[in-house]
Amino acid sequence: MRPLPEFKLHRPTRLSEALELMGALESVKPIAGGTDLLPLMRDRAIAVEDIVDIQELHELKGITVEDGALRIGALTTLTEVLESPLVAEIAPALREAVGHIGSVQTRNQGTLAGNLCNASPAADSAPALIVLGAQARVSSARGSWKVPVQELFAGPKMNSLGKDELVTEILIPELPSGSGAAFEKLGRRRGITLAVVNAAAYIAMDGKKCVDARIALGAIAATPIRLPEVKATCKGKELTPEAIEESSRACYALVNPVDDVRASAEYRREMACVLVKRAIVKAHARAGGGR
């Protein structure tokens, strides 16, 4: 096995200090859990001279609720997300997604923000956060601002962050009543597996009528994608099994996946439809649909 290349490790204890370091250093990456970064460095896919370890920035830990919205600090581990009663109550779809990430060991070590910043097209948390309308707070020495989670993804394993920028928290808005969201994944075994395709749906109902729908898919393109077209086919309709089938079938023509060692493009297209259907059915039920 190739050993890790040499690098200089910095361990700031305050966020401002970390952001200054990130700004001042030329070739730098932040590390939290390291479950993605270290293998990439060992494989020479990422080469940096400096690593800023943010694990001592205790201000970035923890899950809180502010004005009904969930705030998940960037150092919150996936296990903490999975075990949080707040997440279970406010964002069950995120909980479902996080339960599918890696193994128990990876979830104990890896963070939710890291799952996004690694920018894998197959990141399980991404479709769920996208349909939930989540935002990431990005900070640098120049200030702090919010971006939709979708915009963190620039390409396969490429995030949109500047080299001096750090995601410091994930913000998930409270869902309106009469709405629900769900996550579905197809892997090659029951767990500890990369998604062949993953999908999430958000459905809002007004009585029997669908008033809003958001669909996201992962492992189907260079980044997780949204399918706004599906919203148009759902909105204003009663979501009968036939209507859901029809809306999800439309995904087939909307996606353009690739062949790789995990699956063929054709199978991914078919599975995109199946998973979107299942996610809509579950989200619809959570929205109180059909009651």
Next chain:
Amino acid sequence: MRYDRILEDLLNRDDFLVVGRSVVRTDALDKVLGRAKFTADYVPRDTAVVKVVRSPHPHALIEGIDIEPALELPGVQMVLIAADIPGENQIGYALPDQPFLNDVKTRFVGDPVALVVAADEGSAVEGADAVRVKYSPLPSVLDTVDALRDGAPLVHEGGNVALTTKIRKGDIEKGFSEAEAVVEDLYDTPYQDHMYMEPEAAYAIPEGSGKVTVIGGMQSPFLVREKVAHILGWNLNQVRIIQALTGGAFGGKDDMGPLVCAKAALAAVKTGKPASLIFDREESVAYSNKRFPARIRYKSGADKEGRITAIDVDITLECGAFANRAPFWLWRQTAHAAGPYEVHNASIDGRAVYTNKVFGGSFRGFGNVALHFAAESQVDRLAGELGMDPVELRLRNILKPGSRTTCDQLLDHSVGIEECLTKVAEASRWSSRKRKRNGSKVTGFGVSCAYHGISTSRSTPDWSAASLILNQDGSMTYRTGICELGQGAPIGHAKIVAEITGAPMESIRIEVPDTDSTPNAKPTHGSRGLMLGGTAAADAAIKLRERMVNVAADMLGCPEGEVDLRDGKASRKGEPGETIRFPELAEELYHRGVSPASYGFYAAPKRYFDPETGLGVNYSVYTFAASVVEVEVDTETGLCEVVKVWPAMDVGKAIDPLVIEGQIHGAVSQGIGFTIMEHLKLRDGVVLTPGFKDYVVPSALDTPEYAPTIIVEEPYQHSAFGAKGVGEPAIISIVPAITNAIYDAIGVRLNKLPATAEMLHAAMRGGAR
């Protein structure tokens, strides 16, 4: 002597002390706590690191090797090529077709060309990258169909067929003419990687001049010694091999042990300093031996009563770049071709074919997985054609005492397959099974039988040895060349020793195999570790026991026949009052000059076969298994999950039921992986899935529910307490049981494994019922 009657005839007891009971393994705690030492744990910091320079081409002539650029790097100590080998540059197992380091041509992506010895891992990797090998690529053959074409590029001089096998029995034309139903199909099984937790590793230490010690992961220390000596051009006694606890092997390390240990040994001897070679996962998956792929054309017929009247089987085995174990593998497939059924008319042909791909090799089941996949699919299809229940058709053909095998071998005893099948059908309520549909998911049930000849194929002489010392304090030191690979065979030996000598389990220390002091037990393969090795242990224990009884009888003042040895004490039967504890007894042996050490040796009954017809006595005994499996298939995604397994096995005699259950559960997971998940993908001979990320094996989450293991005991007369091997038989029946269950669920039969979700999805689209 009747080894199955030791308890009655020798020990004169009607109860077992430890045999047949599930005991906590004496090595369990160290393994759970991480204290057990594996090869890499022995390697001191700053030991030189060996890295293999490998061919990037599937087939190429070597025009030149320039090692200078590597030697110029600061950490690189030495670069070794073919010309540096003091002995013979040849390490083929069955045929001399595998150079140790290539200097003429390379035959697969990964074929070794040079060894870089460096101060550390980083320098070794850089050094390997810096060696300049000038290749002239040759046209390559990447599957057996291409390899068999006229004018195909030759992997080896002499043609792409490494060897052939055949059996001719009865008259198949007559047999097929009597058949009511005839079915014929092609069955393809792929590579499978062993994916042991511990990759291949060796650590070699030069001992002055003319001696080297190698510590490594392996399955046959004496084979490793032979190969290391051969490469070094030394005598066997100049090479000391120590088998470190091995973190999984499954056959793979039987072949890889010599290859890896010899490289470390050559580096250590040439540099005069200790050297280690530890594969990473990528090297292990891309370049180490795999389960041989096979394509089997199988035609079989059955009459109205469901009797199988004839089989006509044609087996094409893909060797990859070297024959390695192919002669033994192909012969095993040929010899087992009918499955555990009596078929009087059989014609079987086999050929092993070279290609320019990673070489095949030993793997649990050794040919019988692919063979039974074909044979047991055929049996189910015959039942379908005849409108007969698959269990019923099997029972009408099943081997019984007095039956003859595919090779016309008479089975006079220890044939428990009928009981296995009957009991497993009862336990699973086979006759009242019902398919269930739950949304898009459908369940189905499948059944399969299996048999597996224990120990080596091709009538190779088979024997084993062990030694036992009673120390002055009454403790015992036991030595066997049978390796602990996780399976627990040496613990089984210790139980046999404990049963015969009356020593407490915890007082018996099992030494690691060391060729300088351990008797040669022959390899830990072919499910022979417990059966052959354990019978040698019994022989050693019986000899020591005789002396212990003799001295104890004198001390107790009673006839020898009345001495009872148990719980570390000798007493007179029926009079437990006066006892002699083993420390006292041991002292007395030493004091009287009675040898406290014994050497056990056991030779299996002779076997033979006629090369013209393939008929004869091929294996001294067979282990039998039957499984029922319930699967659930998602008809929308094609994803198949194994829900529940009902296992049954005729083990002769269970030395430890818990160890048997461990073997079965592990084998079921490995079988599930082979059938529905594991997929080694190659492009132009390059392995595209060299790691756990994309070579998907079952995880703990994919473990099915298990019905209690049905253990059938039809003792074998020539093994200790009648025990037969279980390691390999456990995987064989599970594979066709799953595919038969998939057919039951969705009406789709995939003859090409793996039946991944995508493959099943496509097959359902093609022809769902």
